[in-house]
Amino acid sequence: MEKVLGVDIGGTKIRLGIINSSGQILYEEKIPTNIPLYPYLEENIMRILAEHPDVQAIGIGTHGFVDPKQGKVIYSADTLPGWSNTPVKEWLEKATGKRVEVENDANVVALAEAKFGAAQGLNRVVVLTLGTGLGGGVLWDGKLLSGGPHGGAAELGHMILHPNGVTCACGRLGCSEMYVSGTALERRIKEAGLHMSPPELFQQATTNPSAQKVVDGFTTDLALVISSLQAVFDMEMVIIGGGVSEAAAMWMEELQQKLETGLLNPVEVEVARFENDAGILGAALLVL
Template identity: 70%
Template sequence: MVKVLGVDIGGTKVRMSVVDEAGNISLDEKLPTQFPLYPYLEEQVLRFMALDPEIEAIGIGTHGFVDPVQGKVIYATETLPGWTGTEVKVQLERATGKHVEVENDANAAALAEAKFGAAKGYGRTVCLTLGTGLGGGIIWDGKLLSGGKHGGAAEVGHMILYPNGVLCTCGREGCSEQYVSGTALVRRIKEAGLPITPHELFIQAKTDPAAQKVVTGFTKDLALVISSLQAAFDMDIVVIGGGVSESAELWWDEFTQHLDTVLLNPLEVKVAQYENEAGILGAALLVLEEIK
């Protein structure tokens, strides 16, 4: 049985798991993200390799713009300070002697949903990850749309939704992720003067007009983002994952009502099957497909 190490790097935690070719997860750990990030990552990878000497390769999904050919982080916001410019592939291959692949984390999640999850069997998929930011991954006829001249392909969170809007971590104003993400929900809740969490927001919206107004703004903006993506890609399906999707049953009906009013054509939209598992499975798939 082929085994690889999958690593999912986010702003607050790093998840590391041994994954086999059937998608089974073992030695699963969630660790707080620490800085400087690269030495910490190398230390943890070497520890995992000692725990399971059968690990054959390492796949890494990370926040930021990534050049997947070089395995280099082209740009990361201050969510991961000091990560911009890190040559992850070269350094980690030197340290471990194993093959390493590096991708944007949302791209990795899209791979997992296309291979194992909600988008299995579809040719053209857009996967949105609603977490700390808004990530995007696009599968086109079975292949990942990735890289780009500056590593920024499918960075849907940085499409401008509202010109001159809320300042984004990328330095521009009005990016989509400032309106459609977990962080955006926290901001919207605070601005509404509500002392509640995002999950509590969706429950409270049933009886509280102020909470309902926040939910309406969020779901309308998510619908607008998907409408714009449809105009560009005319995809078969959209899959929505990330932490915010875990409470989708509380906001899905309102969201689809808004979506129906802005779509050019009918579109299938599903909640991610793997939710927060997609990132780690997708990271593993970056190398599993090559060594099977």
């Protein structure tokens, strides 16, 4: 049975997993994201390949704008300094002698959920990954909507949500990822004068009015994002993944209430079936 390495590169951590063709994770590890990123990534991949020589190919999902044809990171903002313009596929294929495919991280989550997870059998799906930023993946008639002349297709986190709002890492004002992401939640908590982590915020929202107000702002903005996306894609399902989705049981009901009045038509909203494993599974699917 074929074995491949799936790599999920985020702003704070990198997950690496060996996966077989039926989607089983045979080995997995998590390392912190270190800068400069490329030599560190290559070193860790070479280490894993030395331990698992039967790995046949490597799939990589990364934060940032990606040209999947060239396997090159076009742009990655300040989340991953120096990562822009890195020809990941070319360099890694040369170093490893194996086939390498590269795609945006939220796109690979969409692949994983469509193949093995919450969106099995569906044709039009929008995935939102709420982590360091807000990633977007769109499955359009069963195919991944990706690439584009600047590698920026389905960069849903950079739709303007609040004109002249908070400055985004991309340099513009009011991008949706500045309101709907793990980093955005941390900023909202700080601005409210609270001293707690996002998971604690959701836990305390039922008893603490200040915490509830932050959660209300977050769910209102997330509902707005979903409503705007529905007007463009008329999707069958929205899947929410990334670190913030781990606490979804505590805020999903509130989001659903806001969507009832905000949507043109009802749409199913589900939490990513694989939560944090979706990134490595989807990356593996690029080469399986």
